[in-house]
Amino acid sequence: MREYERKGLLERVEREAATVGARIPEEIEVQEEPIDLQSFVFEIKRRETVPPGERDRVERAKRNLRRERLERLEHIEENEVSYERGEELAASIIGIDRALEALEGLNAPDPETEAERQAAADRKRWMSFLKKALGRDDAGGGRTRF
Structure with missing residues (x-):
């Protein structure tokens, strides 16, 4: 991938309004384990409050999503992937950010x-x-x- 392409992907991922209009991925692989991310987020958000037993599950999911986001971002930063793969990673990072925003809103x-x-x-x-x-x-x- 060319340097300007890499910088463009990084800028797109870090843009403040990057998640506006973005969709939460239906499924995402986190630490080599597939997760139905969209249904998980919608299931949790559908409730008025998160039950105490579910809070640990939500916090664990947020930690795992942040870790996965960082790993994907590092692949782009270190220029380890092709531009096409970088595009896929950038889109997935924005989807992860969208899911994290939805899950963070639960604490408000x-x-x-x-x-x-x-x-x-x-x-x-x-x-x-x-x-x-x-x-x-x-x-x-x-x-x-x-």
Whole structure:
């Protein structure tokens, strides 16, 4: 593979919006073991929450996917493959990234919980601001001297 082709593949893989519109591969081989990646991700995402017993399985899958992504990326970086194989690896890396994004989203709090947390933080900041603006110190609630 030519150097500019290799650099182009690497740039495509590392592009921030690379996963936009990308599909999760139906099946992928991780450490020489085939995994039905698409069905696994959809099965996990379909649930409201991930049960405690499944969390270990999801975390293990994410670790394995990250490891596989790194191995595939190294093949391109070290120029060990033909351009055609590099194209296949780049597409699979983007698919792995898409699956990882979907699995990482499971750890995010639901929007209502996040909104409540933000509202509580906003109230705390507002009260702190009011105390300072009104000249009250934190210890006794009295006025501070200027």
